[in-house]
């Protein structure tokens with residue numbers, strides 16, 4: 001039987017190659033017209049006011065924490081309330097910016113629970129980092145209100161949320177910075193890249209310097225710009241090599257044309273899983289919010305004896321994933337062990353079922369059937 005994998009990226013090869021060809025023929029593969037075009041397309045699609053294209057979402061998260069820290073004068077060890085139920089880059093980038101991750105617990109959506117967040121605010125809390133797990137916004141709006149009430153900044157790790165709309169509005173509204181991943185396995189696959197969307201245009205301009213060594217003028221402006229001293233630039237502060245390139249932007253421009261269509265198919269796959277698993281008491285499906293057009297990056301369930309269930313599925317050629325292990329169980333975040341019992345419980349029971357555009361209805365029914373056997377008496 002053919003194996004069924006968790007994620008398989010889908011590229012429109014001919015269209016992507018045509019887009020990349022223009023970069024290769026002109027010899028311009030770095031940041032420039034193509035990256036600017038993709039940034040404009042992303043702003044138009046999301047209606048977020050700013051978008052800066054980067055080589056990953058991790059880079060975007062780091063820039064968001066570092067630049068907000070600089071802007072607001074945060075001190076070493078100031079606290080960011082965050083989730084332990086995420087890919088570690090969310091929390092590593094808080095540390096990279098010299099800040100301290102303080103973990104709050106989850107709600108039934110596996111997103112940050114606003115009640116838990118509110119009980120962990122201290123005089124040193126500066127911001128909340130919210131992750132929309134699997135594309136699900138959870139209680140994002142309540143966390144947004146809480147941040148407004150306590151004068152905290154909000155960083156949204158929207159790595160799973162390309163195409164998620166909440167009451168018709170694309171995810172990212174209200175956040176001081178929203179960060180999207182365009183890694184190969186995410187909903188808008190480019191191989192590897194990401195986008196940081198600051199609410200404040202001045203911070204977007206700042207990010208453009210930080211993403212290239214703190215240099216005041218990008219190479220494109222220097223190459224095509226008019227006037228003397230085109231070679232001349234200033235270096236205003238430390239910076240990183242984080243900007244995106246034209247080849248990734250080419251893949252992004254093509255993938256964006258299909259994002260809504262692809263996400264609609266993901267929702268169809270989720271609908272088939274729902275139908276199959278609705279009457280299955282051994283499988284709890286993670287609930288979805290009303291009024292949300294979910295990007296459906298993941299289809300998550302909770303089961304008992306998770307490792308055993310995964311082993312049985314593997315034996316039947318089905319390879320699901322686990323998103324995520326509770327970060328406080330990792331050695332470096334162990335200082336917070338025990339702080340988030342709901343996250344720890346979810347981490348022991350969660351499975352992400354195969355979710356990608358190469359799956360058919362039959363594939364979904366086969367996965368669900370094997371799952372019922374694996375969890376059954």
Ligand SMILES: *Cc1c(COP(=O)(O)O)cnc(C)c1O
Nearest residue numbers: 056057058087089159181183194
């Ligand atoms: C994938 C992912 C990231 C990192 O994205 P990259 O583009 O690979 O850097 C960050 N946070 C979450 C929740 C992710 O799933």
